[in-house]
Structure formats: C-alpha cells, structure tokens
Amino acid sequence: MTVPTTTVASSGAATPAPLLRVTGLHKSFNGVPALRGVDLDVRPGEVHGLLGANGSGKSTLIKVLAGFHDADSGTVSIHGRELSSPFGPRGLREEGMGFVHQDLGLAPAGTVLEHMALDNVGHASGFRRVDWSAERTRVRELLDRFEVEVDVDATIDMLTPVQRAMVAVVRAVGGQERIAGGERRGQILVLDEPTVFLPRHEVGMLFALLDRLRAAGDAVLLVSHDLDEILQVTDRITVFRNGETAGTRDTAGSTRDDLVQLILGARDEHVAKGAAVIRDDRPPLLSARGLTGDRIVDLDLDLHAGEVVGITGLAGSGFEELPELLYGVTAPRAGAVVQDGTTITDLRPAASMARGVILIPADRKGQGGVLGLTVMENMSLPFLTRRARGFRIDWKAIQVQAQEACDRLNVVPPRPAAQFGHLSGGNQQKALLGKWLDTAPRVMLLSEPTQGVDIGARREIFKLIRAAVAEGMSVLCATSDYEQLVEMADRVIVLDEGRIRTEIHGDDITKDALASAVYAEEAS
C-alpha cells in the first residue's frame, strides 16, 4: 500500500543524518544478557521496523530508551546529541522521543482532552492553572492536522480500538512538540506492537496516520511480530537476534523469507526428545470442546498421556489464553473442558489442582511465586491444600521435600531458605516446576515456560518436562518461542485469530515450518 516517498539509499552522502542512533548498547539482568551491543539508526522521514523473536531484546531496548531500565554501557544520540544511560525516569522523552506501548496507556474514563492536557500540565509546576480553552484549541488543531476524527470530549471507552490507538499516537507526538518548542524538530515515535489488538480491517487507518507522520519529517520505530505489516508499512527494517543486531535491510527488495532467515539465524541441530509413548489409543486426559474465551473461538483439543502439545501463534492470536482457560483462571464464554469423559462443571484453579491439572503461568513474578517469601514457602503452598488436612503443618517434612526438590532440579543456590525473588529466572522456574512435579500432576499447562530463562536452565527444564511426559503425564505448552517447540513438542498447534490454523507433527516441527505457519499470508 505504501510506496516510500523518499528512496532511502543505504550508503552515500545523500543519507540524511539519523534522528536516533543507538551504538553498542548492553544490558543484562541477573547476569543474563538481554542486549549484547545492539546498533540501530533511525532517519528522519522513515518508518523503521524492528523485528526479532521473543527474547531477542526488542522490548529491553525500548525500555532502556523510555528510562524504565538503565543500560550497562553504550551510547544513544538524538539529533546528533550524544547521551549515555541512565536517562532518568522520563527517559528520552525530553529529547523528542514519544512512546506508545501495546496497552496504549490510556485511562478508560478520561476524555481525549484530559489525556492530552495531562502531558502538558504534567510538565508545568503544580499550581499552574490549566488553560482549558487554549488546551482545547491545541488538541483540536493537533487532531485535525493528523486527520484523526475524534471528539476531544469523548471518553476513551467510547472510542473504537483503532481510534484509541490513533489518539495514543497523536498524544505521543503532541507531547513532544511542546517539549521541542518554537521550531518543530523531527520527532521519534516508538510504537510497540500497536496493531496486536486492533481489528484487521482498521489497521490501515493507523498506518495512514504513520504516513502523515513520515510526511512531516518525523521518524517512527515500529516494533511488530507481523512480517506482512512490517513489509507493507516500513522503509527499512532492523532485526535483533539474541540481543544483537542481526542486520538492517531496506524494505524494498526484501522478502518474507529473507526476514524469517534473519530472525531465526543459523539453523541448529535438534535435541533428541527421548522416547515417550503417546497413548492416543486411550481416552485423552484433558479435552476442550468448543472452548471460547476472549480470543479463542470454538476450540477443540485433546491432550493424551505421554505427549507434549505445543500451541503457538502471533501475539493476540489467543494461544496465550489457552492454559488459563483450561485451568479455570478465567471462565470460558462458551464450550467445555472434559476430563476422563466427564464435563467439568467446577472450573476453578483449586478444583483443577484437585483433579491433577496444574498451571505454571508466564508471569512468574506476579503469578508464579511470591518474590518476598522464601523458596521453601513458595514450594509449600500446594501441599498445604493437598496434604496438611490436619491442624498442624509439618514444616520439617516440607523442608526436607523442598531440599530434595532443589537438589534434584539443581536449583542454585540449593537452599530452601533463600528468598525466591533473589533467584535468577531459570532457578525460579525450576523451583516452581519442582513444586508442581511433587504434586504428581496428570496434566501440566505451561505458559512461556522459559521466558527470561538462561540457556543452561532452559535445557534442564526441557529435560524435566520430557522426563515427566515419559512417565505418562500430558503437557500443554503455550509459547511463541519456536526453538522451544522444536526441542520439546510432539505436535504443535498454530492458532490464528483464535482458531486452529494448522497442526504440525513430529519431525515436521522445525523453526522454518513454525515460522511460515505462524506468519502465513492471510487468506483473503
């Protein structure tokens, strides 16, 4: 749809000076590197796509620029001015960067005007009177200029999703204009997966807005997982892989295959999955029948003993939702969960646990464990429910059990008294896995089980899961990490807009096959 108005030359004197240049940025968490020296430059009047698999460092970079994390080393220059981290709590906003995060950061009950005025007032000293009529004029002018037809007095919850996204974008732009003052300088707008939650047919409206920004000489850094979108709307593309810049390409002349190759990097060898006997001759351990949630639509699925079923798709396709639906965290809108031939009526976490179905959530810090408590306390929780029917907790037995689990799973440090929050991500996950495996579950639901987990611990976690499956357990693993699926899964189901798009079995599960299934062209 968009033909770049200015042909971007990849070299030569004609190249305009970049608005934003990132050089050699490093950042690690708990000793696990997230960024290992990334480079990026964004020129005025371009929409620059940023691609990369999960954990490749895209969101870490944006969080550093937004002042959420401090970088360990490296420089950032904006408008030719060189800056180094830390950038302070407001990040690089003062320098002319605007950020639109996936959740847009809008309060449903506030009006468009209030949101825009907030940015303006937030900068002034506290007691300054808000000049509402001037503010109204400014906001109207801004919305008009970008042809966003929204009433300034409308509250956010009255707007359609795409209108909200556009308001968020204009708001980010407007916020910077004020800061620049006087003469309008080129702005840099960072959009973090803005289209995930937008209806397909409305995405074009947002992209038209990006075109108007480009025409005004601004730069847009667009983070997305959607290759088609990136190919359609950007001028240049940078790909991150494992915390490094894998390469930058002009969009014109790039194909989806080039990009997939760049995202995935060199193919590596499969790891033996180990023999597990899939008992699909027996009735499934857990099934979904016509299950419908917020994103998932009418899903049928059988989980058999002895198999690892992977489920994946683009962000927003609904794969993230499935473990929670099956566990009973959120009530399904329609459909049923069937276990051992009976339809489950009491679909709650406590009841699921009693039936031997367990969930290890993706949000390890918020939902998996309590950071402020000890490892042992975190590991004791299911056993309070299951075993300590009596009036007294047998702390000694729990201590012994926790110690055994820590030793068996090689949790470092192997001390149940250590505070859970001080363990690295991989060790936290191993502790949680150990806890749940000790409850002898029949079905294990995993959501992004190796997110934020270093490579060594990943392997150990895969081994643990394969070993559990070999003993007759069934595992559902929802993840956007293809490598993990290749290593672990017996079959992978790819979702698209809540429905099963395709299913890949056994040796056909490769990163390429998964990537092309996930990024497949939309059937029109």
Next chain:
Amino acid sequence: MTTTDPVKTTATPKASRRTTKRPAEPERFALLGVWAVLFLVFSLIVPETFPTTANISNMLGSQAVLLVLALGLIVPLRAGDYDLSVASTLNLSAVVVAVLNVNQGWNIWAAVIAAILVSMVVGVVNGFIITRFDIDPFIVTLGVGTVVQGLIYQISNSVTITGVDRKLSDTMLTQPFLAIPVDFYYAIALCVLVWYVFDHTAFGQRLLFAGQSRDVARLNGVNVSGLRWVSMIISAGVAGVAGVIYAGTTASADPTSGAAFLLPAFAACFLGSTVLKIGRFNPWGTLIAVYFLVTGITGLQLMGAQQYVQQLFYGGALVVAVIMSKLVKTRGERRRQAEVRPDVPA
C-alpha cells in the same frame, strides 16, 4: 516421584551448602534493644515511681485490651487487608454487654456471648462487601465502622452505662495473678494462639500468600475471597473479645472511648512487623510493640509530660514504624541478594 533420574546426579556436590548459616539479622531485635534502653533510662530518671511493681503491673494489665485488639487486626493485615472498623467494633461489643446486662437484665455471660456474636456480624458484613463486590477494604471498613459507631449511639442513647456485673470485672481485673491483672494472661494466651495459627497451620500460610500476592495464591488453589472474608470475621470477633475485656476492666461502657484504640492498634501492628520477622505482621512483634509504646508513654508521663504525649508517641511510632520497616527491608534485601548472587550462572 515423576522425575527422578535425569538430573539427580548433578545435585550432590552442592549439598554441602545446605549447612550454610542463616544470615544473622541484628535488625530483628532492634526494637527489643531500644525497649531495654528506654526501660533503663526511665528507671534512672524516675527511680521512685517507674521501676516499681505497681507501675509495671499497671503497664502490663492496662494494655491487654489494646494487645487483644491488635492481635485480631494482624489477621486481615497479614492477608493484605486493612480493617478500620475494629475500634468501633470493640466499642459496640462493650456497649452491647452493658446494655444487655444492665438495661435488659441478661445474665452477664449470655451478654458476653451475644456481644461477641454481634461483633462477628460486623466482620461478616465487611467481608461480604469486600469480596462480593471486590471493593477496597480500606474504604469499606471505614464506612462500616462509622455505621457501627452510629448504632452504638442508638443502642446506648449516647450515655455511659455503668454497673456491669462484677463477675466480669473479677475475671478480668480484680483478682491478679503474680500481681498482674489476669486480662494480661488472656492476651498472652491469644498471642500464643495467633502465633500457632500463623506459623503452624495451613490457614496461616494461606493468609500469608493471599497477602503477598492474590494471583499466586489463587493459582495455587487458595480460596482467596473466602480467606479474606474469614479474616475480617476473625478480626471483628477478636475486637468483640477486646470490647468485653474493656467493659470488664471499667465495669461500664461509654459510646465513644473505643475510637481511641484505632491508631495505637495500627501503630502496634506496623511497629511489630519490624521486629522478629521483618516485613511480616507477627504476634510476638505486636506484643513487643504494644509494651514498647506503653513503656515510653508511661515513662514520659511519670516525668511530668502532659496527656498529649500519648498522641505524639503513638502517631510518631506509626510513621517511624513504616519508614523503619521499609529501610530495614531494603538493607536486608541487598545483603541477602549479595549472598545469592555468586551462585547465579553468568
């Protein structure tokens, strides 16, 4: 269990670390030290009145009501909920005892049981609103507490009722054991009970998890709403018991004085969370905090300070307590983190 063989072998060399000593945390005992110093200082300044049996016995006995109230309050606090209605519930309980016993001529024990049941109803209402409609307990209990205060005026006709059956006073106050009023021992017994429930029952552990993270608790099969509801009923019921003790110690009930217990109770709970188990509401810490506070106030009053010193001390203690717990927590955190760090694979 399900997974034994694949990784078992890797664990053994690390097992020696198991014996690593827990880090000593001198901060855990800081308040006890300050208390001891305070006691010593007052004993030196006012030696003829402060370190006497009568004064110590008075300090121990006079705080029983507050201690019982605070021990009830730490239950919802542990579950992450504020209960601002405890003081008016205490007052309600005392007034119900007096009205039923004096005005209606009920048997004193029947009146006591009725008062505790009425108090628990307050907790039932609190818990119902909080869990059913998912509203912040802070605001719910503030409102319900005010409604309760209104009810107190209504049933007491806004007057002080005197002449509660002496049997109640006898069991609370007038027959001291080892020169200390018996209500002190009731408070200690409750302290033991709460400690046992918190540290040694599944209920106490689930409360802790519900307070630390509702999501984690729920995903681990804990009935979080039920638990929060029960904790509100417990705190109201215990406040009712505190009200009964209060009525016993004064042999009367007035419609307003209960409100004065609210801030000291919160001060004791928060100050208590900086002792023994840092960052956690715990009964023994609360006990220490209650008696630390009364030592300070009594000492200052014996030195000739005015009544207002009480407000200064309780209010100041609450603020200092929350700052302290924050500071101590971050410090401890850093040290413990440094302990774990070297083990993290790079």
